[in-house]
Amino acid sequence: MRTFWDFTKADVQMVLRNRQALFWTFFFPVLLMGLMGVVFGQESAFTASLGIVDEDGGPAARQVIDVFRHVPAVKVAVGTDESQMLSDLKDGRHAAVLVLPKGLESQVGHGSLSLPYFYDNSSLIQASGVNNVVQQVLTEMSYRATHTQPVFTLRMQGVTAKGFNYIDFLVPGVVAMALMTSGIYGVSGTFVEYRQRGVLRRLKATPMPLSSFIGARVLVSLITALIQAGLVIAVGVFLFHVHIMGGMAALNVVLLALLGASSFITIGFFVAAISKNVESAAALGQVIGTPMMFLSGIFFPMDSAPAWIQPVVRAMPLKYLADALRAVIINGHGLWFVRWDVVILAVVAGVFLVASVRFFRWE
Amino acid sequence: MRRVSPGACREAGVGLSAGDQVIEVRDLTKRYGELVAVEAITFTVARGEVFGILGPNGAGKTTTLEMVEGLRKPDGGTIAVDGLPVWPDPAPVKRRIGVQLQATALFEYQKLWEIIYVFGSSYGLRRSRNECVALLDRVGLHDKADAYVRELSGGQAQRLSIALALVNDPVVTFLDEPTTGLDPRARRALWDVIREINRTGTTVVLTTHYMEEAERLCERVAVMDLGRIMALDTPRALINRLGAEATITFTLSDPVPLATLCALEGATDCHAAEEEGYTVVATDAQRTVVSLLDMAARDGLTVRNLDVKGADLEDVFLHMTGRKLADDEDGSSAGEGAEAGRARRRRSRFGLGRRRA
Numbered sequence: 078m079r080t081f082w083d084f085t086k087a088d089v090q091m092v093l094r095n096r097q098a099l100f101w102t103f104f105f106p107v108l109l110m111g112l113m114g115v116v117f118g119q120e121s122a123f124t125a126s127l128g129i130v131d132e133d134g135g136p137a138a139r140q141v142i143d144v145f146r147h148v149p150a151v152k153v154a155v156g157t158d159e160s161q162m163l164s165d166l167k168d169g170r171h172a173a174v175l176v177l178p179k180g181l182e183s184q185v186g187h188g189s190l191s192l193p194y195f196y197d198n199s200s201l202i203q204a205s206g207v208n209n210v211v212q213q214v215l216t217e218m219s220y221r222a223t224h225t226q227p228v229f230t231l232r233m234q235g236v237t238a239k240g241f242n243y244i245d246f247l248v249p250g251v252v253a254m255a256l257m258t259s260g261i262y263g264v265s266g267t268f269v270e271y272r273q274r275g276v277l278r279r280l281k282a283t284p285m286p287l288s289s290f291i292g293a294r295v296l297v298s299l300i301t302a303l304i305q306a307g308l309v310i311a312v313g314v315f316l317f318h319v320h321i322m323g324g325m326a327a328l329n330v331v332l333l334a335l336l337g338a339s340s341f342i343t344i345g346f347f348v349a350a351i352s353k354n355v356e357s358a359a360a361l362g363q364v365i366g367t368p369m370m371f372l373s374g375i376f377f378p379m380d381s382a383p384a385w386i387q388p389v390v391r392a393m394p395l396k397y398l399a400d401a402l403r404a405v406i407i408n409g410h411g412l413w414f415v416r417w418d419v420v421i422l423a424v425v426a427g428v429f430l431v432a433s434v435r436f437f438r439w440e
Numbered sequence: 441m442r443r444v445s446p447g448a449c450r451e452a453g454v455g456l457s458a459g460d461q462v463i464e465v466r467d468l469t470k471r472y473g474e475l476v477a478v479e480a481i482t483f484t485v486a487r488g489e490v491f492g493i494l495g496p497n498g499a500g501k502t503t504t505l506e507m508v509e510g511l512r513k514p515d516g517g518t519i520a521v522d523g524l525p526v527w528p529d530p531a532p533v534k535r536r537i538g539v540q541l542q543a544t545a546l547f548e549y550q551k552l553w554e555i556i557y558v559f560g561s562s563y564g565l566r567r568s569r570n571e572c573v574a575l576l577d578r579v580g581l582h583d584k585a586d587a588y589v590r591e592l593s594g595g596q597a598q599r600l601s602i603a604l605a606l607v608n609d610p611v612v613t614f615l616d617e618p619t620t621g622l623d624p625r626a627r628r629a630l631w632d633v634i635r636e637i638n639r640t641g642t643t644v645v646l647t648t649h650y651m652e653e654a655e656r657l658c659e660r661v662a663v664m665d666l667g668r669i670m671a672l673d674t675p676r677a678l679i680n681r682l683g684a685e686a687t688i689t690f691t692l693s694d695p696v697p698l699a700t701l702c703a704l705e706g707a708t709d710c711h712a713a714e715e716e717g718y719t720v721v722a723t724d725a726q727r728t729v730v731s732l733l734d735m736a737a738r739d740g741l742t743v744r745n746l747d748v749k750g751a752d753l754e755d756v757f758l759h760m761t762g763r764k765l766a767d768d769e770d771g772s773s774a775g776e777g778a779e780a781g782r783a784r785r786r787r788s789r790f791g792l793g794r795r796r797a
Binding site for chain 2: 080
């Protein structure tokens with residue numbers, strides 16, 4: 078046990094002294110999140126410009142415009158020239174354009190009315206945000222017009238106030254990403270290097286069981302994972318005012334971070350076991366890590382991605398970690414709510430643990 | 441060059457009977473598929489001696505060492521170290537031995553004394569910083585205690601790995617090609633370190649493909665080739681077995697017929713080369729040289745560049761195998777074992793060139 082702690086201490090020293098790796102491990106996720114947050118998210122809620130073409134000019138149209146003016150998530154620009162509005166949309170001045178056609182006034186109350194609506198699909202986040210807002214507002218107005226229950230008003234307020242805050246979406250994603258990268262790259266790189274340079278063989282010549290050495294390494298990786306998660310969340314809360322839900326969230330985040338880190342550490346060990354040298358380990362790590370980073374809904378929701386890619390998305394272990402962290406951190410759900418994500422991550426950890434042991438080599 | 445005798449070690453307080461064998465190897469065999477890397481070798485190492493295994497790359501030296509160290513499982517035969525069988529469970533033996541492997545790099549971002557400390561810890565030992573520095577002092581690295589591995593020269597890195605082979609105060613320490621890749625000066629300095637280790641009572645087993653190293657350092661040498669021990673004796677006895685032939689080379693102011701040289705007293709062979717002059721092989725160098733000088737004086741010739749080279753382990757190896765010890769670079773020599781290819785690959789992976797002795 079003493080040996081285990083001595084090696085743990087040595088590993089901690091090595092992590093702290095390797096300044097470059099330290100930067101990538103701890104500050105890069107924070108930096109990345111800051112960058113993404115500043116570029117794509119506003120400090121408070123998401124706002125987007127909505128162009129409304131008022132061809133009708135009647136009181137019903139004005140009422141619609143008025144309602145949109147009171148929605149905090151959109152900034153309304155009103156015009157009468159549809160082609161002018163659409164060219165503004167193409168120039169990126171508006172996120173979407175809603176047309177209130179001539180004769181709107183006379184048609185209200187006579188069955189369902191379809192309104193031309195254009196949005197900029199080159200900006201997925203904005204588009205999905207604005208589309209949701211417009212949809213919600215129109216639904217709400219329909220309910221009012223037909224005098225249905227006012228309960229739905231409350232629901233609409235809830236949706237517009239939450240859910241379009243990009244940073245809320247981003248923080249759990251970056252936590253998941255950081256756990257993945259340090260798990261896969263950190264472990265596979267060092268371990269292959271130890272094998273390639275004969276360190277493992279030299280350790281084999283001592284009476285110490287290898288489990289002490291690997292155990293120390295894993296413990297340090299797990300501690301690193303928790304610090305990474307804590308750092309990203311802290312920056313999210315203090316700099317970007319991320320709303321963390323529920324008091325249990327902190328404990329749940331710790332448990333999920335440990336589980337997620339374990340899954341990716343075992344993947345890292347697997348990569349190390351089957352790679353001949355540091356270069357091939359790095360390449361294999363990239364092959365596994367890069368698609369995962371972009372197809373797991375870390376930076377952008379994958380719901381709006383094409384249908385054919387959805388099976389690929391569902392095959393990414395990182396997606397389940399990101400989903401679970403999001404549910405826990407932002408929505409305040411308990412672990413039972415994310416049980417399937419937990420099960421999948423545990424299965425991933427188990428499978429890769431067995432595979433790593435099976436393919437392990439001393440030299 | 442001072443050589444430490446086994447007797448001197450015993451006087452230094454090892455206090456063991458002369459017949460005490462610290463390593464006993466019997467019929468040790470290792471196969472890689474069809475190829476036999478080590479073939480039924482038997483030898484013993486006496487407590488307190490410096491024992492050398494000499495042979496070219498691929499002879500099976502490293503494989504032999506690794507089996508004795510408990511790193512590689514033999515296919516046949518028995519090994520006992522300090523009276524304990526190495527296999528099937530090598531752990532008790534690992535506690536008693538020190539190991540230096542070929543081309544081991546160590547932890548980056550750990551200071552030298554910290555590396556000594558964690559390796560000590562892997563033997564269940566808790567050394568103070570001072571004890572770690574004292575061990576570094578034994579290999580001449582006391583001023584590098586706070587340095588990192590990347591700051592070391594090749595020779596210093598080898599010293600560190602030797603220090604690690606001493607970290608558990610081993611009964612016997614194994615050094616696998618400790619001076620390979622070092623320049624001659626660093627090599628000689630390392631010899632002094634190895635002698636010093638032996639002087640304090642540790643048995644040293646080393647492999648080398650430098651015959652000079654075996655000759656200068658080892659009390660007994662096992663000459664290995666193609667997985668077998670060709671001969672095992674003191675370096676002197678091995679050389680004497682050749683019939684103590686010496687090679688005399690020289691140039692003459694005027695050419696003479698080769699027959700004249702072959703007629704010199706005690707000459708067993710003679711040949712002439714255009715640039716290098718003449719070579720005469722003799723069993724008794726002194727008689728032959730005197731005879732050569734007499735002949736030169738009689739015929740009014742001047743002898744220049746006279747050089748007499750005694751037989752050495754290189755000649756022993758050449759005599760036994762028909763191959764030169766350090767000249768296996770072409771890799772095409774008959775019967776080169778599996779290990780040779782493996783060793784070469786391993787070496788090139790670490791970027792170490794092979795150097796001639």
